[in-house]
Amino acid sequence: MTRVTTWLEHDPDARVIRWGWTLWLAWGLVGGALLLNDIGHGTGVLSLILVAPFWGLWLLWPAYRGVRALWNWQSQSAWGEWNGAYYEFDGRQIRILLQRDRIWVVADDVLDALDLQGRQRDAGRIRQISGRDGLVRLPHSRLLTFSEIGIKAWLDRRTDIDAHKFSRWLDKQVIEPYRRRLEMDASEPHNAQHK
Template structure:
């Protein structure tokens, strides 16, 4: 409460001092009145620097919150790429847009169509997604041979050992988590 009362008092004091200094310099020379205002800028800076910084920090914090609130606790990350998980018909689904930058080589349309019912548009979010079993097929095609990409092996290990068990254990961590 004291902080809220202090701000208007600081403004009134600064305005009073600025007006007095302006009038003093104006009485010496009518063209020198503005010099008095420039001199009082130091006082304004000393009294309001913290308030101005706090204002910009609040604006920055609010902008970050607005930009990331919908993602907060609702995505996972692998090598700097966001990976979302959805629950639909008691099954985990992963958007293909989140998988494309991670799959090496990228999944082609023909390969995705061959997944059949394991690749569809999720009704509540309208994104193309692959089911957990469809993802297993995609990863098996990319990691079964001896020349498998190391990043693909790491990605498969991360999915199977960390991400998917965690989503099953904490369904509210998915985008459409069950409550």
């Protein structure tokens, strides 16, 4: 699944950014000097009202660059790897991180989807069933995640119908398609060499 890129992801090159800040600074200096001159001659408030739209435009450049910086920070942060990794089970959002040959499922999303409460949500109890490596915190993340083996072990021990539905959904809608895609990607270079 490829994610559609937004206009914020297409940053102009360094020259455009440098000229943008140069023009912004020049506009601020010249416009500020003229505004101070008008205030000194007693027409400051009227002048400020008349040029307010231009000062609003002047503030757009740092606002745009601030949004760009925030966008870059978010996409490169620990949450960046979860972008586009959302699946839906029974109307509930399930975050699933697919990394090469590993699959990680956010434990809170699974527990919410199965409507588990109280002791059923205890990480220690879940870890006893899923195994030490079955429920872990990923690096650079505070989220507890199930490994593929861990969630299967944990779901196999559950007897409620929702857990069986979730297990089937996970196998048929997430794991099997992902494994097939990995196999196809692995065989493509081999097929390209034979053509």
